Structure formats: C-alpha cells, structure tokens
Amino acid sequence: MAEIVLRNVEQGIEELELLERIGLFGKHEIRAIVKRRKHFEYRMRRFVKSRAEFLQYINYELSLYRLIQKRRERTQISIKRNEIEHSISRRIDLLFRKAEFKFIGDMSLWFSHIEFCKLVKWKSHAAQLFTRLLQLYPTRAEAWIACAKFELEDCGETDSARKTLQRGLRFLKGNRSLWTEYFRMELAYWEKINKRQEVLELDNEEARDALLDGEIVLIVFRHAIEQIPRAEFAIELLRIVKGIEGATRIYQKVLFIVDEEFKSSAAMWAFKASTSNSAREAFVVFEQALLECQDRTEVWTEYIQFVLRRANLTKQPKYVQKALELMARAGDSLVKELALERVRLTRDVQLAKLATERFYDDLETWTIRLLLECSTQQSERVYDAEHEKDDDILEIFENAEKACLSHKDVTSLWKVVLTYYKENNQPAELQSLIERGILKSGATGIFVKEFLLDATLAEANPKKTLKLFNRFVALKPLSMAIYERFLGAFADDASMVRRVFEEAVRELGKNNEDLWLSYINWEQHNGSADNSGILHQRALNSLDGAHVKEFVSLFTLQKQLA
Numbered sequence: 126m127a128e129i130v131l132r133n134v135e136q137g138i139e140e141l142e143l144l145e146r147i148g149l150f151g152k153h154e155i156r157a158i159v160k161r162r163k164h165f166e167y168r169m170r171r172f173v174k175s176r177a178e179f180l181q182y183i184n185y186e187l188s189l190y191r192l193i194q195k196r197r198e199r200t201q202i203s204i205k206r207n208e209i210e211h212s213i214s215r216r217i218d219l220l221f222r223k224a225e226f227k228f229i230g231d232m233s234l235w236f237s238h239i240e241f242c243k244l245v246k247w248k249s250h251a252a253q254l255f256t257r258l259l260q261l262y263p264t265r266a267e268a269w270i271a272c273a274k275f276e277l278e279d280c281g282e283t284d285s286a287r288k289t290l291q292r293g294l295r296f297l298k299g300n301r302s303l304w305t306e307y308f309r310m311e312l313a314y315w316e317k318i319n320k321r322q323e324v325l326e327l328d329n330e331e332a333r334d335a336l337l338d339g340e341i342v343l344i345v346f347r348h349a350i351e352q353i354p355r356a357e358f359a360i361e362l363l364r365i366v367k368g369i370e371g372a373t374r375i376y377q378k379v380l381f382i383v384d385e386e387f388k389s390s391a392a393m394w395a396f397k398a399s400t401s402n403s404a405r406e407a408f409v410v411f412e413q414a415l416l417e418c419q420d421r422t423e424v425w426t427e428y429i430q431f432v433l434r435r436a437n438l439t440k441q442p443k444y445v446q447k448a449l450e451l452m453a454r455a456g457d458s459l460v461k462e463l464a465l466e467r468v469r470l471t472r473d474v475q476l477a478k479l480a481t482e483r484f485y486d487d488l489e490t491w492t493i494r495l496l497l498e499c500s501t502q503q504s505e506r507v508y509d510a511e512h513e514k515d516d517d518i519l520e521i522f523e524n525a526e527k528a529c530l531s532h533k534d535v536t537s538l539w540k541v542v543l544t545y546y547k548e549n550n551q552p553a554e555l556q557s558l559i560e561r562g563i564l565k566s567g568a569t570g571i572f573v574k575e576f577l578l579d580a581t582l583a584e585a586n587p588k589k590t591l592k593l594f595n596r597f598v599a600l601k602p603l604s605m606a607i608y609e610r611f612l613g614a615f616a617d618d619a620s621m622v623r624r625v626f627e628e629a630v631r632e633l634g635k636n637n638e639d640l641w642l643s644y645i646n647w648e649q650h651n652g653s654a655d656n657s658g659i660l661h662q663r664a665l666n667s668l669d670g671a672h673v674k675e676f677v678s679l680f681t682l683q684k685q686l687a
Contacts, residue, residue, distance in 0.1 A: 269293030
C-alpha cells in the first residue's frame, strides 16, 4: 500500500517543483501539499471508500488549482502554465473517473465532472463525458437536457442540441421535462431568427418562411400534447410562449390549439379566466365552463379558488360574498378543502355538521367541527342548558374518535376538547377525559400526558409531581419533553434527577446522543464526576449505529470547550 501511495505522490512532484521554482509557492507550502496528498492517497487505498472521501480529495485539488490561478493573476507569472495546470487538471479528471466507476449510479458526480471540464475549457472532453453518460443512462431525462444545454449554450450548436433532445424523446416519449425543454429550445431559436430578421429589415413576404411563422414551434407543440394529452401540460407550454416578446401570433395559434383540444378541461377554462381583462369577464368565462365541462366539480373548484384569490388580493368583502354564493350553488360538488373553507368563513355549525357527514372519516373536518361547537358553546353559554350542551360536546368528541379510528394520531381532537373543559373550569369532566387519554398509544397519549404534567406542575406541589412521575413510569412511552419537564421540577433533588435520567436513557437511550451528553454533563457539574466515565461507556454500549459516532464527536467537542 505504502509503495503505491508514494508512487502516486511522486507523480505530482514535478509540477510542485515548478511551482516553487517560478515563485508561486514556498518550500513549506510544497511540503504541506505533499503531506495532504499523501493523506488523501492513503484514504484512497482503503478497501471501503466513501463518496465523501473522493469529493474531499477532488475539492482539495480544485482549491489548489484555483489558488494557482489567483496567484498567477496577482504576481503576473504566466510561465509553465501548461505543465502545471494541465498536470493538476489530469489528476482531478482521474479522480472523477475513479469516483464515477465506484459510484456508477451517482449522476451528480458526472455533472460535477462536466462542470470541471467547462472550468478548464475541455469542451471536447465534456462532450465525450456526455456521450458516455447518455450510453449508461438513456432513460434519465436530466442527462439529455444537460447535454442539449451544453451543446446549445457552450458550443453554440443548435442542430446538435435539437438532435440530442429528439434522441432523448425516442427513449422517453412521455417525459414532461424533455418535451418542455425541446419546446423552449425551438421557441428560443425562433426568437433568435426573428430578431435577426428585424435587424436586417426583411419584412417582405419572400423572406418569411415556415420557420419565421413559427410552424416548427407549433409542430413540436402538437407532438408534445399528443404524447402528454393533459391540459395542465399544454397550459405550461402556453405560458412559456406568453413570456416571449414578439410571439403574439404563435401565442394565438397555440391558444387556439389548446382551446380545441381541451375544451372540456377545467384547467383550460381557468387559464382563460386568469388572462381576462377584468373579474367580470373571468366570471363569464367560468359560467360558460360550467355549461361546457362534464366534470363540474373541477370547474367549481377552479372558479371558487379564483374568487378567493381575488378576495385575498383586493381585501374586498364582495369577493368573499361571491365565493360563499358559489359554494352554496356548488352543493355536494364542493371538494373537502372548499367545504371546510366555507365553514371557516361562515362559522356555521350546521354546515360543519354536514361536512362531517360528507367526509365522515376525515380528521381535519371533525376537528374544525368540534372547535366550532366548543366556540359556539362558550359564546352562548346559558346556565340552565349548560349541562346538556356539555354532553353534546362530549358526544361529538366521541363520535369524532369513532369516525377517525383509522388515524393513528388524533391529537388535534384531544387538544380541542381538553382545552374546552379546562377553560370552562369543569374539573370532573376534564379529569375523566385525561384518565382515558393517558392510556392512549402513540402521539395522542404523549400529548395528554404532557397536558396533565403541565397542569400538575402549575400547582407547584412536589408530592403530586413525584406521584405523577411514578405513575408515568408505569405508563410508557414518554417523550423527551416530559423527561425534561421532570428534570426541571426536580432540579434541587440530585437523587430524583438521576432517577429521571435513568428512566430516560432506559427508554430513549438507543438513538439520543444528546440525552447521554446531558446526563454526563449534569454528573460532572452537579452530581458525581466519577460517574461520568461509567456513563460514557454505557452510552457507547447503548447507542445504535451512527449515533455512536455522533456521540463521540460531540463529547470530544464538549471536552475541548470545557
């Protein structure tokens, strides 16, 4: 191993000697470079090499290359440029090729290699890399797009870029990003030719051909929507045309095609409405869409969302009222999000009830209804009907729980109902719910335990806090936040702090290095410093996988900062 490392390092000695001889680097800097390269070469000789190790070596050599460039500019020393920079560039190129062979599926390495070739002006080498890349990954759209952009922007070869994208589309006929890039490129080429015509003042009919009329752009557009017959995609291409100055004729032709092909699409009508000159015209477009489209649900969604966006933009109440009228007209065609928005805007309990009937197992819908019922009850409290209404709240909550059995986390429901009984000062009902809640599994049970703990700590009663801790230990799982609250409550009692830490590491110690560090830090400063070494070893034995490495790094840093 050592012989191979020394041989590889010695291969770079010649350019380093040249750097010293021409005065770009000093002797001590050359020694540092040799030492650093030797370090990287030893890492390259390992049986298992990581991607990060290759990148670190490459970045070091790139930094050296850039440093040489900067020093040449500062000192105006240009001799031996080919010998020095070329040698370093070849080393970086070799490292990239080794990394690409080792991590063959990593596209980012190939793109970084190509960017490096652009940096050192190796265009032919970059073209070769793209050829190899496309041979290996013919089904990766980003590779075809990057190659086409290189040929168009760096080499100025429009025909080559066009052929590259056409070849890519043979492999990926239905790829949206490839068609978008192809369409954008043809449009950019049309714009370039059109501007050239304007400069040359060729306005007569003889000078105008199919290219200048945008026929090629239209052909590409037709092929694109033939392969991807979706209105959203067609509108995306239409927006690209709209952003090109002087492309009004092409825009009108493309718009006509979209109108013909997707006349029953809500997205197309929404686009037409968004390009209207006024809100009134947009409303007329949407009303026509309701007559033309078979799927009226999508049209109602686009229509109402358009009005709501208008309301947010202008802050005018008339648009909110318009949205509510449309929601009422839509009826059962309203999607869930808009049905809930209607409830939020109207704060109508009956509408909330209807929403839970339509979307029976939806957690968000039940949460909004429960929140609205509680809010209504608080604002309309009548002492004679208080008990009956509270029973209604509890009944709604229980119905919500039954409806949302498929949801693992129903914390939002518990948060609403617990807050309601707490704010209305009804301890019996609150306590009954808490007793049920702390037996729940998952995030819901954790939330109820935290709720109970906060209420207990607010009483500032150490005996109650201790009793609750003993109870919680038997009702695991607990969250780190719960343990932290107990640590704060028992801060003056070292034995209890230690007990809390022990329970925490027993439950959470396999994947929480910060917990072990906190325990060790507390023992060093507040407990027994002799225990810190034992805890360190316990942490190493308890933590899983990558957490051990992270723990060692943080522990070392903590010692250095102490």
